[in-house]
Amino acid sequence: MTIKDLAEASGMSETAIGNLENNKKTPRIESLRRLSKVLNVPIFYLGCFEQLPENTLGQRIMKARLFHGFTSQEFAKILNVNHKTLRSWEQDKSRPSSIYFNTLKQFLKVLEDQNFDCSEVIEKQIKK
Structure with missing residues (x-):
């Protein structure tokens, strides 16, 4: 899945996804929810919350x-x-x-x- 595909599927901008991917921005819970749903992975995995x-x-x-x-x-x-x-x-x-x-x-x-x-x-x- 490309960033463009992910942006379309999640309703987020390509820039926002690129910033998350490059660790330029910390994702908000709302963004993690969208990505979690599209990527079919748990929110804790995307947020690396197990490391907290x-x-x-x-x-x-x-x-x-x-x-x-x-x-x-x-x-x-x-x-x-x-x-x-x-x-x-x-x-x-x-x-x-x-x-x-x-x-x-x-x-x-x-x-x-x-x-x-x-x-x-x-x-x-x-x-x-």
Whole structure:
């Protein structure tokens, strides 16, 4: 698939895709969603989110949010909190109260289930 084909299929510009490909721009979640759908690969693979640290609760919350493909605004809405509150959690400036832990656990579970293998994704793309 050429950059032109990918641009047409994803609704993104060739320039935007070229900038992402050449690491001139950091992709936004919205762009990763489009590319993920067109390329039939997981968002975490395109974003290299498996490499993000998860040493603190805040890092784990951010990593889980990105793995699920949510912007901070979207994830805050799902959790029924202000996006500034979510940002504070992700930056380890504050901790979520206990009323949010059950909901957060559902999203953090993806980090426990990290049995993904990027080589499998790459192999699938090579066979296309």
